Amino acid sequence: MIKLLGVAIVAGLFFAESDQLAIEAAHAKLFSVPELLFTVPTKPTPSACPTNIQCWTDWFDRDNPSGSGDWETLRSLRRENPGKICPEPRDMEVTTLSGLSVSAAGEVIFRNDLTDGFVCRNQDQADRMCNDYRVRFSCPPQYCGLQGTV
Ligand SMILES: [Ca+2]
Ligand SMILES: [Ca+2]
Structure with missing residues (x-):
């Protein structure tokens, strides 16, 4: 019973962590795409x-x-x-x-x-x-x- 609980906790931690990673990845994607769009036009050199x-x-x-x-x-x-x-x-x-x-x-x-x-x-x-x-x-x-x- 204690062992099962331990597995459950570890699994829970694992899922929580991967959720967090997924959210961070989603954030990164959301924010990096518009940033790319805005930085494409570069100043022309003389x-x-x-x-x-x-x-x-x-x-x-x-x-x-x-x-x-x-x-x-x-x-x-x-x-x-x-x-x-x-x-x-x-x-x-x-x-x-x-x-x-x-x-x-x-x-x-x-x-x-x-x-x-x-x-x-x-x-x-x-x-x-x-x-x-x-x-x-x-x-x-x-x-x-x-x-x-x-
Ligand atoms: Ca003249
Ligand atoms: Ca003159």
Whole structure:
């Protein structure tokens, strides 16, 4: 009788313990699944930034036309604004400081491309100096200025 009781107690303890384990396992399952769901989206590293998204940098105006012309070359702009212009700009926009487009300003332009940047030489104009121009570039978001939304 005492022996049976002992077995019963041991069995009872065993079942109680395995119940407890089962409950803990169930809890672990309940709480771990939503946790997994929430932790899946990880922060993208800077190098993983999508390069298909482009926006405009700040405007750059490094020169005045009072010398030989208005020289907004990419080489000089990069040198004077380190890290502000992406290695491979998708596009370049040029306006006069008053906001006129290059064609509206109607001047003979020496350079206007993504390799050299922009140059207006006074010697190419018939009867005047060049306007003062500014340029900006289409780059990935980390290069974009405050007014850079396209
Ligand atoms: Ca200027
Ligand atoms: Ca300028």
